[in-house]
Amino acid sequence: xxxxxxxxxxxxxxxxxxxxxxxxxxxxxxxxxxxxxxxxxxxxxxxxxxxxxxxxxxxxxxxxxxxxxxxxxxxxxxxxxxxxxxxxxxxxxxxxxxxxxxxxxxxxxxxxxxxxxxxxxxxxxxxxxxxxxxxxxxxxxxxxxxxxxxxxxxxxxxxxxxxxxxxxxxxxxxxxxxxxxxxxxxxxxxxxxxxxxxxxxxxxxxxxxxxxxxxxxxxxxxxxxxxxxxxxxxxxxxxxxxxxxxxxxxxxxxxxxxxxxxxxxxxxxxxxxxxxxxxxxxxxxxxxxxxxxxxxxxxxxxxxxxxxxxxxxxxxxxx
Amino acid sequence: xxxxxxxxxxxxxxxxxxxxxxxxxxxxxxxxxxxxxxxxxxxxxxxxxxxxxxxxxxxxxxxxxxxxxxxxxxxxxxxxxxxxxxxxxxxxxxxxxxxxxxxxxxxxxxxxxxxxxxxxxxxxxxxxxxxxxxxxxxxxxxxxxxxxxxxxxxxxxxxxxxxxxxxxxxxxxxxxxxxxxxxxxxxxxxxxxxxxxxxxxxxxxxxxxx
Numbered sequence: 119x120x121x122x123x124x125x126x127x128x129x130x131x132x133x134x135x136x137x138x139x140x141x142x143x144x145x146x147x148x149x150x151x152x153x154x155x156x157x158x159x160x161x162x163x164x165x166x167x168x169x170x171x172x173x174x175x176x177x178x179x180x181x182x183x184x185x186x187x188x189x190x191x192x193x194x195x196x197x198x199x200x201x202x203x204x205x206x207x208x209x210x211x212x213x214x215x216x217x218x219x220x221x222x223x224x225x226x227x228x229x230x231x232x233x234x235x236x237x238x239x240x241x242x243x244x245x246x247x248x249x250x251x252x253x254x255x256x257x258x259x260x261x262x263x264x265x266x267x268x269x270x271x272x273x274x275x276x277x278x279x280x281x282x283x284x285x286x287x288x289x290x291x292x293x294x295x296x297x298x299x300x301x302x303x304x305x306x307x308x309x310x311x312x313x314x315x316x317x318x319x320x321x322x323x324x325x326x327x328x329x330x331x332x333x334x335x336x337x338x339x340x341x342x343x344x345x346x347x348x349x350x351x352x353x354x355x356x357x358x359x360x361x362x363x364x365x366x367x368x369x370x371x372x373x374x375x376x377x378x379x380x381x382x383x384x385x386x387x388x389x390x391x392x393x394x395x396x397x398x399x400x401x402x403x404x405x406x407x408x409x410x411x412x413x414x415x416x417x418x419x420x421x422x423x424x425x426x427x428x429x430x431x432x433x434x435x436x437x
Numbered sequence: 438x439x440x441x442x443x444x445x446x447x448x449x450x451x452x453x454x455x456x457x458x459x460x461x462x463x464x465x466x467x468x469x470x471x472x473x474x475x476x477x478x479x480x481x482x483x484x485x486x487x488x489x490x491x492x493x494x495x496x497x498x499x500x501x502x503x504x505x506x507x508x509x510x511x512x513x514x515x516x517x518x519x520x521x522x523x524x525x526x527x528x529x530x531x532x533x534x535x536x537x538x539x540x541x542x543x544x545x546x547x548x549x550x551x552x553x554x555x556x557x558x559x560x561x562x563x564x565x566x567x568x569x570x571x572x573x574x575x576x577x578x579x580x581x582x583x584x585x586x587x588x589x590x591x592x593x594x595x596x597x598x599x600x601x602x603x604x605x606x607x608x609x610x611x612x613x614x615x616x617x618x619x620x621x622x623x624x625x626x627x628x629x630x631x632x633x634x635x636x637x638x639x640x641x642x643x644x645x646x647x
Contacts, residue, residue, distance in 0.1 A: 195469035207603045209468055260601070262470050307603050378602055394545045397599060402538065406469045410533065 177333030179267040184253045186419055188405070191264035193333050195406050200340045201258065202359060203308060204293065204300035216339035219299055221360075224344050230290070230365030233281035240344045243330070246279070247271040251334070252327055254350035256357070257389045257418045261398040264406050268348055269331030274322045276364075282318065286366035289321040290314075291347060294362045308378055314347065314358035315371030315385065319427055325350055325420060328361075351420040353387045384437040388428070389418035393437045443644030447508040451515040454482045455522065472531050479523040480552075484596055486516035487589045488613060495620040501633045504644035510566050513585065517563040520556045520592070548598035555591035558584050589614055 177193040184190070202212035226243070229235035238246070249269050257263045277289070293312035297303040303310045320326060327348040330337060337343040342359025349356050355375055375383035382396060391401045391414040402411040417424050428436075458475055461467045467474035493509040496502050527549075532538040543549050562582055565571070571578050593614055597607035619625055 199469035203602065207601070209470070209473075260473075262473065305605075307605065396546060397548060397601070399538070399542055401541065404470070404472065404531070411531075411535075411538070 173336040175335050177335055179253070179333055180251055181253060181267075184255060184265050186255075188255065188265045189408075190253065190267060191406050196264060196266055196332060197338045197341060199406065201260075201354065202340055202342070204303050204310070204312065204360075205340070206302060212340035213338075215301060219339035219343070219360075221339065221344040224362075226345060226361055226364060228276065228280045228364045230367050231283045231286035232366050233283060234279065236280055238276070240330075243276075243328075243345065247275050247328075249330060252325075252329075252348070254325075254327075254348060255418050256348075256350065256354050257403060257414065259353040259355060259383075259387070259395060259398060259400075261400070261403050262406055263403045263414075267333055268327060268329040269334060270327040270329035270348065272324050273326045273328050273347065274324065276328060277321060277366075280366070282366045285368050287318055288367050288370055289316045289318060290363075290365045290367050290371035291316075291358045291361050292363035292365075293358055294360045308374055310374070312358060312374045313371060313377075314356055314373050316349065316356075317370075317427075318366070320349070320424075323424065323427065325423055351389060351417040351424045353389055355383070356387050386428075386433070386436050388424075388433065388437075389414060390416055390433055390437070392416070393434055439647035441504065441507050441644060442646050443504045443508050444511060446644070447511045447515075451486065451512070454478070454519070472526065475526045476523065476531065479519050479526055480596065480599075483516055483519035483523055484589075484592050484610060486512055486519060487585070487592060488610065488617070490516055491585060491589055491614070491617045495617060495626075498626070499620075499628050500630055500637050502637060502641050504641045507645070514563055514566060517556075517559045520559060524553070524556055548595055551591050551598065552595035555588045555595060558588040558591070562588070586614075586618055 179190055182190055198213050199209050200212045201209065202216065205212040205215040221240070224240045225237050226240075227235075227237045249271055251267055251269055253265065253267045255263060255265050273289075291314045294300070295303060295311035302308075316326065327350075329342070329346050329348045330344060332338075332341060337346065339360075342357075345361050346359040347357045347361065356373075370385055373383070373385065375387075376385060389400075394400055400414055403414045404411055415421070458467070458478055462471055462475060465471070490509055490512040493505040493512065497505040527542075528534060528539045532542060543553065562585060565574065565578060565581060574581070593607060593610045596610060597604060600607050620628070
């Protein structure tokens with residue numbers, strides 16, 4: 119089932135995301151007009167619905183393939199199939215439950231062992247750091263993967279502004295804690311809030327991205343709006359979503375997954391086909407939208423760029 | 438032997454999940470990762486049916502719902518069917534019947550070994566499920582079919598180990614299974630409802646009609 123998709127042919131987000139709302143609206147609005155619109159994506163304007171998300175641009179990308187020639191994953195799969203346990207442990211749950219997630223106003227407090235602690239609003243981030251497109255492979259620890267055109271900027275740009283001190287060895291990142299908005303945070307199944315960490319050299323690496331968009335559009339809530347981390351050579355769970363806090367610290371941070379299952383999730387979580395996980399095959403993976411399995415590559419195919427970070431380290435022990 | 442209404446309903450209800458799965462698969466409606474959805478949902482169905490199979494006897498004894506004893510074998514066979522389907526999705530669709538891959542999965546993953554043990558234990562039960570064999574084997578049949586509890590326990594353990602972080606639902610299954618098991622042990626296995634409610638006897642008669 120191999121097919122090339124022009125980004126203009128991809129179902130617009132407003133169509134996909136608010137399909138449920140369309141169904142509800144259809145009770146009051148003209149059902150026929152709505153159905154006509156829904157059956158012909160890309161043709162004509164959709165009926166104006168007040169519930170549309172603000173970013174109604176069609177998804178666009180500069181290329182259909184990543185640096186290794188892999189086809190991009192289609193936009194609908196990226197926004198409909200997510201792991202975001204703050205909303206739901208079901209893959210399609212976050213898409214439904216995160217629609218009213220408030221990302222305005224939003225700010226990210228950057229502090230800890232820095233010379234210049236600072237809280238950035240999303241507007242400041244937008245004006246201070248120029249956004250660029252990065253097409254990265256995303257490998258989930260569950261054995262599936264996507265190829266995603268992110269919009270964002272290297273985390274090192276932001277870290278340079280706050281000036282880490284000589285004592286800073288690690289970066290600790292934290293997701294919003296707001297059980298009113300994130301229903302699963304009301305349960306005790308995980309030690310909320312979500313925490314992730316990187317060694318400072320990993321955080322300063324040029325591949326490490328703070329992403330604010332996908333396919334030229336703003337991030338959807340289920341994908342981690344308004345700002346998230348993307349570390350393409352590590353398993354997806356390292357790429358923490360909806361960040362509110364970034365701290366430079368001396369000690370290795372304990373991530374949420376390390377705290378809840380230390381034998382399954384290590385601090386590094388580098389994509390590695392030679393280190394088995396008790397549940398999922400890490401030797402091969404399934405690329406979303408394609409049939410068949412493909413081999414998983416060491417460091418998710420970014421070995422040339424990042425292997426030097428781990429020279430002399432036993433990657434089986436430091437999984 | 439004539440087929441009862443209860444048995445017809447059981448067949449219809451048990452064929453619904455697979456119909457939805459096959460239909461959903463070919464209509465591309467099973468999330469962006471349909472094979473994972475097939476795996477999860479076939480597994481859930483198998484565990485649910487195993488639980489229902491084991492619930493037949495206590496419900497029949499306690500409430501006098503004897504009609505359930507006529508559908509127990511059918512439920513058990515469908516449980517086996519969904520467990521087998523679950524395995525075939527794993528080995529065939531997910532790992533393309535690539536023996537090396539499948540073997541690596543089984544070798545390195547205790548949760549798959551446990552799930553597979555559950556499926557293997559269900560094979561002799563499925564094979565000996567006919568009325569003829571049941572009568573022929575007598576006491577030995579009863580003994581053999583107690584393996585259903587072992588298979589169910591293994592499948593719940595498999596479910597628990599396969600869960601990522603959220604263990605609430607598998608734990609509920611575990612408690613349910615424990616409850617079903619102690620209902621079969623003395624003195625609880627002698628529990629009988631003194632007065633069968635009217636609607637229960639009506640339901641029972643309805644389900645027993647051929």
